[in-house]
Amino acid sequence: MRMMMSAALIAAGALLGWSGGAVAAADSACTSLGGELQDEQTCHVRISTASYTLQMMFPTDYPDQALTDFLSQNRDGFVNVAQTSPSQTSGAREVPYQMEVTSEQYHSGQAPAGTRSVVLKVFEDLGGPRPSTFYKSFNWDVAGQKSITFDTLFAPNTKPLDAIYPIVQREVGKQTGIGAAILPGSGLDASHYQNFAITDDELIFYFAPGELLPSLAGASQVHVPRTAVPPLAVKT
Numbered sequence: 001m002r003m004m005m006s007a008a009l010i011a012a013g014a015l016l017g018w019s020g021g022a023v024a025a026a027d028s029a030c031t032s033l034g035g036e037l038q039d040e041q042t043c044h045v046r047i048s049t050a051s052y053t054l055q056m057m058f059p060t061d062y063p064d065q066a067l068t069d070f071l072s073q074n075r076d077g078f079v080n081v082a083q084t085s086p087s088q089t090s091g092a093r094e095v096p097y098q099m100e101v102t103s104e105q106y107h108s109g110q111a112p113a114g115t116r117s118v119v120l121k122v123f124e125d126l127g128g129p130r131p132s133t134f135y136k137s138f139n140w141d142v143a144g145q146k147s148i149t150f151d152t153l154f155a156p157n158t159k160p161l162d163a164i165y166p167i168v169q170r171e172v173g174k175q176t177g178i179g180a181a182i183l184p185g186s187g188l189d190a191s192h193y194q195n196f197a198i199t200d201d202e203l204i205f206y207f208a209p210g211e212l213l214p215s216l217a218g219a220s221q222v223h224v225p226r227t228a229v230p231p232l233a234v235k236t
Contacts, residue, residue, distance in 0.1 A: 158230035
C-alpha cells in the first residue's frame with residue numbers, strides 16, 4: 001500500500017481544563033501545520049490554491065509527537081507533488097489535487113491508566129486512475145507514557161492472529177459479500193493489522209483498499225471483541 005510522504009493529560013488537567021502552557025503548545029502544533037484551533041483540542045487546516053485543496057482535522061492534545069510529524073510529512077509530500085506535477089504546471093488538469101485527513105478518537109480505562117487511540121483517515125486525489133484512501137493509527141499507553149504497536153499490544157507468548165483472523169474473515173465477508181476471500185498468507189500477516197484502536201470492549205482494525213481484498217472492495221474496518229482475543233499487555 002502506498003504511503004506518501006502531539007504526555008497525555010494528567011487527571012487534574014483533564015478535570016480542571018487546560019493550562020495556558022498546554023493551550024500554547026496546542027496552538028503551536030496547529031499553527032506549524034498552517035491551521036487554526038477550532039476548540040482547545042482540535043486543529044483545522046484548510047488551504048486552497050489553484051493547484052490543490054488540503055484539509056486536515058486532528059487533535060492537538062495527543063501526547064505523541066509522532067502524530068504531528070506524520071501529518072507534516074504527508075502534507076509536505078502532497079504539496080510537493082501537487083505543485084510540481086506536469087499536469088499542474090502545464091495547466092492540463094482542471095480539477096485541483098485533493099488531500100483530506102479526518103480523525104477518530106477512542107479511549108479505554110480510566111486515568112492514570114488506560115489507553116488513547118487516534119485513527120487518521122487520509123484521502124488523496126493525485127490525478128491517477130482513482131483516488132486513494134489509507135489509515136494511520138496512533139495508540140498511547142497512559143500509565144506507561146509510551147506508544148502501543150500491534151507487536152506490543154498483547155501479552156507475551158500469545159498468538160492473537162489465530163483469534164483475530166477468523167473474525168476479520170467473517171466480518172469482511174459480510175461487509176463485501178465476497179465470502180472467504182482473505183487467504184491465510186494475508187490474513188495471518190501482522191503487517192496488515194498495524195492500524196487499530198482500543199476501547200473498553202473491542203479492538204477496531206482498519207484496512208485500506210487493496211490491503212486484504214482487491215481495491216474495488218474499498219476500505220473496511222472490523223470490530224473484534226476483546227473477549228475473543230488474548231489479554232492485552234497494557235493496563236486498561
